[in-house]
Amino acid sequence: MKTTNDQFYIEKVLKGDANAFAFLVDSYKKMIFTLAFKMTKNREEAEEICQDAFIKAYQNLNKFQGDSKFSTWLYSIAYNVSLDAIKKNKKHNNTLEINEINYHKIASFDTALQQIEQKERAKIMDNCLLKLPEDERSIIWMFYYDELSLKEICEITLLSESNVKVKLHRARKRLLNIVETTFEPEIISHYGKS
Amino acid sequence: MENHNLQKEIDAFASKYIKEIEIESPSLNFTATLMKKIEANQKKVLNQEPLISKKGWFGIFSVIFIVLLFSSKTKENSVFEMPKLNFSFIPSLKINQIFETLSISNTTLIAFLLFGGMLLFQLFYLKNYFDKRFE
Structure with a gap:
């Protein structure tokens, strides 16, 4: 449904109705802004990236073939603009070691998180996510939040499928490590026992 | 097998909690600002004028046309014959003399x-x- 709607507005824009583009912007601005924010961790920068991405999309709309979804195409533009911005100010790099994860740890994190109110929990998880290295953060976001397929992620990031899988695998583990360090160890051990 | 199950658990955990994270919103006037930028960009594109404007081309062609008209009018010619052009009127304009007298x-x-x-x-x-x- 959404794809046919997109096509309708795309054709309108191509016929010269620039205002029709506003509908596309409204449909995707949150999705694009969130990706840019997750990648750069900076609101102003994310907003700028988001604007640049939409302007690029507008200027190249005639090149959109319709082979992939419009959202995927737009996502790949935003992803590349974000990468360029990150390369410009190389301050985002942070690497964390990956430690061993076991069933017991997962269960205890789960129990601990369940005790917290949902809104608060979402905030904590968001902060944990932002601590991941940028490349893993964007991929894990696309995969779990936007529910993009591996194929679509490959299309956006221009990485091979095996590479995306490895990054996802690492990102998940690292995320759990971050959750572990975020919580006070006593709380985890307390809930873990119950 | 053990490892595979653990991976599944990690996957389920990530999926469950990442899905709960709230989506971010850009500033309220985002779309309006963007559309203004697009409009401004469009005007810039429209303002790019060609090196020789339509008026310029009109002038060039009219000069060529007038020169041809003058030169072909000197003789009557039939439709099937190539027009015989006579440019002998050009020296009579005495353009050279203008420069000669100029000091x-x-x-x-x-x-x-x-x-x-x-x-x-x-x-x-x-x-x-x-x-x-x-x-």
Whole structure:
């Protein structure tokens, strides 16, 4: 449904109705802004990236073939603009070691998180996510939040499928490590026992 | 097998909690600002004028047309014959004589040369200046 709607507005824009583009912007601005924010961790920068991405999309709309979804195409533009911005100010790099994860740890994190109110929990998880290295953060976001397929992620990031899988695998583990360090160890051990 | 199950658990955990994270929103006037930018960009594209404007082309063609008209009018010609053009009226305009009678003083000549030199220097200097400014 959404794809046919997109096509309708795309054709309108191509016929010269620039205002029709506003509908596309409204449909995707949150999705694009969130990706840019997750990648750069900076609101102003994310907003700028988001604007640049939409302007690029507008200027190249005639090149959109319709082979992939419009959202995927737009996502790949935003992803590349974000990468360029990150390369410009190389301050985002942070690497964390990956430690061993076991069933017991997962269960205890789960129990601990369940005790917290949902809104608060979402905030904590968001902060944990932002601590991941940028490349893993964007991929894990696309995969779990936007529910993009591996194929679509490959299309956006221009990485091979095996590479995306490895990054996802690492990102998940690292995320759990971050959750572990975020919580006070006593709380985890307390809930873990119950 | 053990490892596979653990991976599944990790996957389920990530999926469950990442899905709960709230989506971010850009500023309220995001779309309006963006559309203004797009409009401004469009105007910029529209303002790019060709080197020779329509009026310019009209002028060039009308001069060519007039010259051809004058030269072909000197003789009657049939439809099947190539028109025989006669440009003999051009020397009668005595364009050369205009330059022959023109005398330029040394002061004017030096002034023009200096002006040309400064213009070239400015072009070079200004180009660098604006290049740096818009970097």
